[in-house]
Amino acid sequence: MQRLANLSAARTDAGPTAIEVAGLSHVYDGREGKVPALEDIAMTVGAGRFVVIVGPSGCGKTSLLMMLAGLRRPSEGAILCNGRPIPSPDPERVGVVFQEASLFPWLSAQDNVEFPLALRHAPRAERRRRATDMLDLVGLQGFGGRYPHELSGGMKQRVAIARGLVQDPPVLLMDEPFAALDEQTRMTMGHELLRIWSQTLKTVVFITHSLTEAVYLADEVLVMSARPGRIIDRIAIALPRPRTYDMMATDTFGRLRDRIWQQIRTAD
Amino acid sequence: MNRLTILAVRLALLGAFLAAWEMLPRHGVLDARMLPPLGDVLRMLVDVLGRPRVQEAIGVSAGEFAVAFLIAIPLGAAIGILIAENDYLGEIFKPMLFYVFSVPKSIFLPMFILVFGIGFQQKVAYAAFSTVFIVIMSATAAVESVKADHLLVARSYGATRAQIIGRVYLPSMMPVLLEALRLSMIFNFTGVLIAEMYASRTGIGQLIANWGENFQMPQLFAGVVFLATVAIVFNESIRWLEAQCSAWRT
Ligand SMILES: Nc1ncnc2c1ncn2[C@@H]1O[C@H](COP(=O)(O)OP(=O)(O)O)[C@@H](O)[C@H]1O
Ligand SMILES: [Mg+2]
Numbered sequence: 342m343q344r345l346a347n348l349s350a351a352r353t354d355a356g357p358t359a360i361e362v363a364g365l366s367h368v369y370d371g372r373e374g375k376v377p378a379l380e381d382i383a384m385t386v387g388a389g390r391f392v393v394i395v396g397p398s399g400c401g402k403t404s405l406l407m408m409l410a411g412l413r414r415p416s417e418g419a420i421l422c423n424g425r426p427i428p429s430p431d432p433e434r435v436g437v438v439f440q441e442a443s444l445f446p447w448l449s450a451q452d453n454v455e456f457p458l459a460l461r462h463a464p465r466a467e468r469r470r471r472a473t474d475m476l477d478l479v480g481l482q483g484f485g486g487r488y489p490h491e492l493s494g495g496m497k498q499r500v501a502i503a504r505g506l507v508q509d510p511p512v513l514l515m516d517e518p519f520a521a522l523d524e525q526t527r528m529t530m531g532h533e534l535l536r537i538w539s540q541t542l543k544t545v546v547f548i549t550h551s552l553t554e555a556v557y558l559a560d561e562v563l564v565m566s567a568r569p570g571r572i573i574d575r576i577a578i579a580l581p582r583p584r585t586y587d588m589m590a591t592d593t594f595g596r597l598r599d600r601i602w603q604q605i606r607t608a609d
Numbered sequence: 610m611n612r613l614t615i616l617a618v619r620l621a622l623l624g625a626f627l628a629a630w631e632m633l634p635r636h637g638v639l640d641a642r643m644l645p646p647l648g649d650v651l652r653m654l655v656d657v658l659g660r661p662r663v664q665e666a667i668g669v670s671a672g673e674f675a676v677a678f679l680i681a682i683p684l685g686a687a688i689g690i691l692i693a694e695n696d697y698l699g700e701i702f703k704p705m706l707f708y709v710f711s712v713p714k715s716i717f718l719p720m721f722i723l724v725f726g727i728g729f730q731q732k733v734a735y736a737a738f739s740t741v742f743i744v745i746m747s748a749t750a751a752v753e754s755v756k757a758d759h760l761l762v763a764r765s766y767g768a769t770r771a772q773i774i775g776r777v778y779l780p781s782m783m784p785v786l787l788e789a790l791r792l793s794m795i796f797n798f799t800g801v802l803i804a805e806m807y808a809s810r811t812g813i814g815q816l817i818a819n820w821g822e823n824f825q826m827p828q829l830f831a832g833v834v835f836l837a838t839v840a841i842v843f844n845e846s847i848r849w850l851e852a853q854c855s856a857w858r859t
Contacts, residue, residue, distance in 0.1 A: 410765055430765045437765040443758045447780045447854075457766040460776075508766075 358424075359512055359544035360386040360409060365418030366569075367404055377569040378404050382418070384563060384572060388511070391538060391545045393555040395601060396565030402548045405570070406516050409546060410437045422512060432457050435512045436505035441521040444489040444497055444504075450476065451485030454503045461508075475503035478537060495526040502534070506541065515547045519554070527551070528586070531558055535584060552598045552605075557584055562597075564604040574604045645827045654831035663816065670813040673729060673801045677736035681797060682790075685741040689748025699749075706745055714739035714800070718807050727808045736800030740793050747789030751782040783854050791847040798840060 365382040368375050378401040386392050394402055407413040408420060411427040420427060422434055444453045452459075454472040463471075476485050479499040489497055498518050505513055519527045531554055538545055549555055555562050556578055564574040578597060580588055588594050610618075631648055634641040645653075657663045692699045692706075718735060725731035755778055763777045805814025813832065820828040 412761065412765055430767050432766045437762075439758060439762060443762050445759060445762075445777070445780070447783075456763075456776075460763075460766055460768050460772055 357388045358385055359388040359390070359422070360384070360546065361419075361421040362409070363419050365405075365408065365415045365420065367401070367408070367413075367415045367417075369404075379415070380569040380571045382570070382572055386544055386546060388544055389542050391535075391547065391558055391560045392563060393547045393549060393559035393561070394563045394565060395549060395552065395555050395605065396570060397567045397605060398550075400565045400567050401570030402565060403516055406437075406514050406546065406548060409512075410435050410514055412437075432508045432510060434510050435514060436508065436510040438498070438501045438505045438513065438515045438518045440517045441494070441498070444500055446489050448488075449485060450481065450487050450489070450492065450500045453489070453500055454485075454507050456504060457508050471507050472503070475507045476500075478506070478540065479503045480533065493526075494522050495530055498522070498530060499533070502537065506537075506543070510543075512544045512546070515545065517548050517550065520550060527554065528557075532584075532586075534558065535582075539583065552601050553589065555601060556580075556594055556597045557589065562601055564601055574601075576600060642824075642826060645830060649827050650830040650834060653827040654834055657828055657831050658835070663813075666811050666813050666816050669729070669811050670801055670805065673732040673736060673805075673812065674797060677733045677740065677801065678794070678797050680733070680737040681740035681744055681793065684737075685744025685793070686748045688741075689745040690752055692745070693749040693752035703749070706742060710742045710746060715803055715807075718804065721804070722808055727810065732801055732804045732809070732812065735804040736797050739800035739803075740797040743796050744789060744793050747785060747792065751785040751789065752778075754785050755781040784851060787847055787851045787854070791844060791851070794843055794847070795840070798843075802836070 367379040411430045455468045458468040562576045633639040635646045802814040805812035806818040809815040817832040
């Protein structure tokens with residue numbers, strides 16, 4: 342554990358950059374006319390960092406994540422992922438975990454995790470092996486044969502994380518992955534995610550509504566304003582790693598959460 | 610109640626029904642001229658199925674059914690998918706389709722006779738017409754049953770268009786598609802028979818109408834038993850397929 346903590350501490354130093362966003366704005370041209378969704382977003386995420394984005398509903402968090410994943414092009418601005426633009430989805434560079442129920446109900450957990458590899462026509466044996474490794478990593482050894490409707494909400498999101506990681510992308514994007522879970526499961530899943538993160542050394546961009554979750558997980562929290570979304574604050578979370586549940590009761594934790602809360606309130 | 614009890618009760622009811630059909634007319638409780646005993650009907654069934662004229666009529670009906678089906682399914686599916694995928698077409702045509710769907714198709718039969726006569730073409734045209742609307746509506750429902758989230762997931766893993774169709778659209782739509790297949794078979798079957806019973810020189814529907822008009826009750830009931838059996842076998846085969854792939858639908 343001490344070794345992991347040292348490693349994580351080292352990561353907070355300015356190292357190589359995983360994601361770089363500059364001058365990004367987006368306007369939706371929908372049926373009800375033009376909707377400015379994002380305005381002049383600039384952000385830099387260092388490799389191996391855990392960055393959390395919070396902001397009011399509809400402020401453009403999902404839109405921003407889709408752009409980081411290459412699923413949508415911004416009206417303006419540039420995104421670099423590991424130094425290169427990402428004009429279309431590239432699962433070898435970026436894995437995505439969506440909010441809920443994104444597993445295919447007609448595939449077993451194993452086949453859901455293998456899905457990205459099957460798209461690339463990876464050999465069967467390799468698919469099996471990688472997917473099994475990922476299910477082990479997320480704590481689901483022996484559950485590969487289950488179908489999504491036979492899994493609890495938390496287990497489903499574990500499968501979704503395994504699927505996001507199966508091609509070993511350096512970056513993992515997560516859009517409110519635990520929002521549909523009950524509070525207790527949610528805390529457990531956050532803790533599990535930190536374990537997986539420290540084992541795999543990924544760069545994570547994580548969107549959430551929960552301020553507690555944000556402070557508990559993040560190296561840095563980006564606070565967005567209401568629509569059109571701008572980044573109005575960047576808060577470094579200097580709590581030591583590995584994080585423990587006890588930290589939530591500390592003054593530092595409370596102060597950090599209050600600061601984010603103030604920012605979101607004034608932003609609304 | 611457990612499944613075995615339910616099955617036993619069902620079989621007992623069926624047995625009672627068949628026994629009543631055999632006994633009541635046989636012993637004069639019911640008029641045997643109106644309802645011939647089951648045994649007589651079954652004997653007559655074997656007899657009529659052996660007649661070349663009946664075999665030919667069954668062949669004609671089956672041909673009409675098959676051709677109408679081969680027209681209605683792809684046509685309806687294409688229109689349905691177009692309406693579901695294109696927002697503008699959808700807004701324009703969806704309400705109209707619902708209106709047309711609610712109109713009983715049999716009132717158009719005289720027009721089909723005026724245009725196509727009373728031969729094979731007219732049966733096919735009318736059966737396809739009475740089937741195509743349910744196919745359009747089912748195809749639309751099938752496309753709309755595909756979850757946007759699932760499409761997004763597939764895209765985020767770099768799926769090609771063909772992969773998205775094969776690995777997301779098809780499996781998502783499969784339960785709805787099988788249900789559509791089942792319903793359109795029923796509509797198509799009904800379409801062929803109604804057209805034949807209304808005006809025709811051949812076909813199993815025409816035979817049945819004829820037997821009825823001539824008060825040949827054993828033949829009439831033999832035809833009814835035959836068609837009911839065919840319809841139930843078709844229906845149950847597709848329901849069995851549905852059950853195979855709907856384990857995950859719960
Ligand atoms: N495809 C779209 N067309 C038009 N407007 C959209 C579209 N997607 C999102 N929006 C609008 O953009 C804004 C930001 O949406 P979103 O990124 O989902 O916000 P968040 O994830 O922060 O709740 C919302 O007001 C939403 O209505
Ligand atoms: Mg969102």
